Amino acid sequence: MEENKKYIHRIWADINSTGIDSIDNHHKKYIEVINNLVDILNNDKETAEVLDVFHKLLYYAETYFLDEELLYQRNNYADLTKHKQEHKDFIAEINHFRDDYQEKENTVCVRMMKYLDIWYKNHILIEDIKAVKG
Ligand SMILES: [Fe+2]
Numbered sequence: 779m780e781e782n783k784k785y786i787h788r789i790w791a792d793i794n795s796t797g798i799d800s801i802d803n804h805h806k807k808y809i810e811v812i813n814n815l816v817d818i819l820n821n822d823k824e825t826a827e828v829l830d831v832f833h834k835l836l837y838y839a840e841t842y843f844l845d846e847e848l849l850y851q852r853n854n855y856a857d858l859t860k861h862k863q864e865h866k867d868f869i870a871e872i873n874h875f876r877d878d879y880q881e882k883e884n885t886v887c888v889r890m891m892k893y894l895d896i897w898y899k900n901h902i903l904i905e906d907i908k909a910v911k912g
Contacts, residue, residue, distance in 0.1 A: 785816040796910040804842040812894050832876045839869045850909045
C-alpha cells in the first residue's frame with residue numbers, strides 16, 4: 779500500500795447526537811464498523827475481516843433500521859416511506875458490494891468506504907436527524 783493512501787478513523791461527535799440514546803448508539807456502532815474497514819484498508823486485507831464487515835453492516839441494517847422505522851412510525855414521521863426506501867437501498871448496495879467482493883473485484887473496499895462515508899453524511903447526519911427532530 780502506498781504511504782499516502784492512509785485512511786483515518788472516524789470519530790463520534792456529540793454535536794451529531796439525535797437526542798435519542800438508542801439511535802445515537804446505532805450511529806456509534808456504525809462508526810465502529812467504518813473504522814474496521816479503515817483498518818482493513820490501511821493494512822493487508824484479510825478475507826475473513828472483510829467478510830466480517832459485510833456481516834456487521836447487514837446485521838446493523840436488518841436490526842437497527844427496523845428499530846428506527848418503528849420509532850419514526852410511532853412519531854408519525856411524514857417522510858417515513860422515503861426514509862424506509864433509503865434503508866432498503868443501503869441493504870441492496872451492501873449486498874451488491876458483497877457480491878462484487880465474492881467475484882474478486884479488487885476495488886470493493888475502497889468503493890464501499892466512499893459509499894459508507896456518503897451514507898454517514900447524507901443519511902445519518904441529515905435524514906435521521908430530520909426524522910427525530912423534524
Ligand atoms: Fe435511517
